Amino acid sequence: MTLVILGGGESGIGAALLAKKLGLDVFVSDANIIATQYKHFLITHNIPFEEGGHSEEKVLCSQEVIKSPGIPNDIAIVELLLKSGIPIIDEIEFAARYGKGKIIAITGSNGKSTTTYLTYHLLKEAGFHVAIAGNMGYSFARCIAENSYDYYILELSSFQLDGINNFKADIACLLNITSDHLDRYSHSIAAYARAKLNILRNMSSADHFIYNADDPIINQYLYELNTSSRLYPISIFTEMQFLPAIYSNNEACYFKFKEHAFSINHNLIHLPGPHNRYNTMAAVTIAMLVGVPLDVITSALPSFYGLPHRIEWCGAPQNVNCYNDSKATNIASVQVALLSFNCPIIWIVGGKDKGNDYTVLLPIIREKVKAIICLGKDNATIMQAFYPLGLPMQETNNMSSAVDLALSMALPGEVILLSPACASFDLFKNFEDRGNQFKKKITCLLSNEKHA
Structure with a gap:
């Protein structure tokens, strides 16, 4: 199989490495100059590439194309591929075909990096074999190519979610939707919201979806989907009456599931601001769903001080x-x-x-x-x-x-x-x-x- 990868950044490099390890015939094409460290990576791994432009004859001879998420759909080479009928997928979609571990996918206009790292912190403290990838750190494909993990915690942007077809998360989380990147979506908040909610694609009744119940845009578009996944709404304004109930007041965060109920006092959380209550409740809910003991969660939370450059x-x-x-x-x-x-x-x-x-x-x-x-x-x-x-x-x-x-x-x-x-x-x-x-x-x- 001939595979062409558009884009020589972290996403493209990771996909190229995984394709090479799978024995596929792979070629990387970038319209810009590839960064020195990535170019060295391609040369070291004997992966052919071009930079400074796309050769149509090379790109159009592929059986499948992996498009880096930052590349829009309205550039000439992508329009040619669409006309030719050559399948175009995202690196996340490609990597998910070969990953054996559980996938925890986290998205949102804001807060996804903090939630992703806090989730990673809680699972790591519990001794889980876990990797963090996607829109931060190494690409999902590179993680799968270089090692095997029980859990992959993926921070996913709307651009990455645009390009999935069969990708499925075992646990998904949507923190919020605000007006961002609308230039990519014809200035349509509806199109942007549906891209974010694509995280639910292929999820079944065995899977779990955590979302911000206080977000009006999520509420507007979520119920268009009629998803069968288990829902875990989170609120900082309303004391939830139905299980599962995940909410907070000025003193604590409360978690009520069918199996158990507990609270976490705010003095255990060293992340300022009400928005970080959503992030914390989401991460704690994920940790509980994968089986992290409560005592590990409460002992690990105080040692997490957030990420650089985020309050x-x-x-x-x-x-x-x-x-x-x-x-x-x-x-x-x-x-x-x-x-x-x-x-x-x-x-x-x-x-x-x-x-x-x-x-x-x-x-x-x-x-x-x-x-x-x-x-x-x-x-x-x-x-x-x-x-x-x-x-x-x-x-x-x-x-x-x-x-x-x-x-x-x-x-x-x-x-x-x-x-x-x-x-x-x-x-x-x-x-x-x-x-x-x-x-x-x-x-x-x-x-x-x-x-x-």
Whole structure:
């Protein structure tokens, strides 16, 4: 069988490695220049490839094509493949054919990385042989090619879910649906929601689906599907009356199943904000479903402090708590970050604007934010959006000065929050670089305090 892979990133490389190990005739084609580490990988494993363009004669002679999830369907080579009738699948679909372990699939517009890692943490602490893959870390195909696991915890984007046909999760989780990546879906929230709900595809009555019962978009489109999988709705607003009941109030999270019931006090959870209650309840529910003992869950939760760049506590220079939320590149992420604190916030915002509608943030900012630091090459849009609030505003194009300005406005016990709402590419390599520069500055300030 001849297999062509479009895209030479992590997803494509993983699929190529698995195909090679299966003895398939494989060829990688990338319209761009392949990153050095991936090119070296292909050469080392004797996998033929091309870069800087697609050769139609090579691509169109394949029996099947694996398309990397970042490649849209409206480019010329994909349209040619569709016209020719050559099957196009996703790397996730390809890998699932050969994986022997149980699949735990997690998606959502926000929170999926935290939930995925927390689930991994709980299963790992229980001694399960488990891998984390998909939209983070190694690709699913590379994990299967290099090792065999009992459980695969997959973070899946809507782009990855678009390309599945026979893929089936044993446990699936949908955390939320907000307006994101709509340019890929003809600006249709319905199309985006259905892509997310494709995670339910092929699931049976033996499988489990955990979802956010407070999300109106999920509720609107879930019941179109008439799924037969077992449903586990989660709420932070409503005390569920029917089993299974998974909900929380200001004191604890409650889990009521047919077999048992228990609660977990919030002081065991070191993840700020109501959104992290959804993430935690989802991860705990998954852990219970695969058989992690309750005592392991309650002992493991306090040792999980979240992921870098996601409301990450970095220290408290001058007794001002500093949080790095550089991953927050959309309005919905900023919204949950601002709602995570009950003290005045000095908010560092800005970067490469993605056409955000900032008006939805105005009520929250009016309630939560003490001052705004605009960090970017061009801050005009943000300053114009928030000027009517009458808050103190400063602008800078330097992270160090942004933190200094924020500290000059903060009092002990208050919070400095880097939650940009924008892409990072105007001043930084990526959101990690932006967050790391923030953390480096905080570390420097703490060191100076220690030696003062």
